[in-house]
Amino acid sequence: MMKILQITAYYPPSLGGIQTFVQRLSQYLAERGHQVDVLTVNTDHAPAQEAGTSGIRITRTPLDLNLYRAVFSRSFAQKLMSASGYDVFHVHIPFHVGLETAVLAARRNRTPLVATHHGQGLRGSPLYTMMAHTYSWFSQNISLRGVDVPVFLTPSYAHSLNLPAVVQQRMQIVRTGAEVQQFSAGGMGTAIRQTYNIPASDPLILFVGYLGKSNRYKGIDYLLKAFVSVRQQSANARLLIVGGGDWLPELQTLAERLEIADRVIFAGPVENGRLPDYYAAADLFVLPSISGPENSPVVLFEAMASAKPVVATTIPGVVDIVKHEETGLLVPPKDVPQLAAAITRIVQDKDFRQRAGRYARQHTEQYTWKHCAQQMEQIYQARAMNKPMVGTLS
Structure with missing residues (x-):
């Protein structure tokens, strides 16, 4: 038996992929x-x-500052x-300063x-985005050198970061x-279709994710623009967007301006158990991210496990x-015409839709x-051999 301390900025009841x-x-x-x-x-506001x-x-621990979902806590x-x-x-x-604190704590306690x-740093205002990118560079090129085993979830994501050689030598996928x-x-x-009055014959396109301004890179505005063309090819198509956040009002306004509001449903946040x-x-399912790397979005696995074909970006x-x-x-x-064409193809090609859904389900195994x-x-056992087992948080 090992004693393991998980260190994270977010944890349920907060919702998200890292959580x-x-x-x-x-x-x-x-x-x-x-x-x-x-x-x-x-x-x-969960129990301490x-x-x-x-x-x-x-x-x-108590939250001292939450800036575009980058959290800080002295305690x-x-x-x-x-x-x-x-x-x-x-x-x-990403966990602003959390990684650096963990490196110091690990050295102090010989752990x-x-x-x-x-993923990389969060986005927000232009100034904050610049600061986040600067921190991301520092954490990837400096702070990760102090980590015994850097873990990445996909090879292409790890390689896209151009990590220092010492980090690449230690990393695991x-x-x-x-x-x-x-x-x-x-x-x-x-x-669900009955709840939103969606006939069984209407093609339903789904997006699930946090709709905060820090998540503009998810590209939901591009999905809305693409849906205009999808509607022209499949008039009865519906778009269901699950998630909440401070970007939501802006997206609702965009849907109205594009004259698709009557076919777009903003469901708000949904508990994991209902997804x-x-x-x-x-x-x-569509994941129209416009920038990355995205690393390993949990929603893709959820959709594929549900035997749903996916439209995503390269x-x-x-x-x-x-x-x-x-x-x-x-x-x-960011290619609206190709995004629209891909969605339309899956909507209209039942054989491909069903075949891709079956393959997606098999792939998630x-x-x-x-x-x-x-x-x-x-990984833990390889690093923790012969360590004492008396973990405590004082």
Whole structure:
């Protein structure tokens, strides 16, 4: 048995890909007999101390500053610096200053440090975006040198970062996990269509993701523009956008200006437990990201596990997951005509849609959380051999 400290800016009840990754990884590790503690920042007014499922212990420190979803907490740094006796620290980035604090804490406590790189710095105002990019460069070229095992989720994402040789020599690729069984169970797609008054014969295009201004790189505005052309080819097509955030009002205004508001549904945020029903209701899923790398978006695995073909863009990370002409279609980022053409093709070609959906479902079988956790466990064990097992958060 090992004592493992997961270090992350976000954790449920906060929603998002990193949150899901850390929670599922922690659950599987705990079920395999390890003691898992989670140190995070309290962004959602959740209990400061909580005993999670499978005996996971969660500590949430007070939030001092949340700037475009980059969180800062002085007490978090204090807790981490005083954490002792763990066999391994595992920090999840991007986490502004969190990575650097983890490096210092690991050195101070002589604890092996693993870091999973989930993505680059967040976007916001032009000034903040510039600062975030500067920090991303620093963390990738300087801070990661202090990490024993840098972990990346896809090869193309890792290679796109032009990492220093010392980081490349240490890095490992660990495929992210997906709740394949949860999303392949079928869901209650009929109920979702009834909720939004969508006839069974109407093609339904789905997007799921956080609609914050820091996530403009997701390209939802390009999806709305492409949907104008899709409507011209398939008049009864509907677009269902799941997610909330401060970008939402602007997107709703754009839909009205494009005169497609009557065929676009903004569902708002949806709990993870209800998402299988939304995927089940859809005919295809679209991830129109305009910049990257995207690394390993969980929503792609959720859609593919639901046997839905995917339309996505040719950016690092995504190209390792979506197989063009097999599990869906890939188009250049920011190319509205090609995005529209790809969506229209899947909407109109039932045989290709069903075949790509079947292949997508089969493809996700290599992306289970169990397999992900086993790979991480092997990394931990290789670094933590002969370490004491008395992990505590003081």
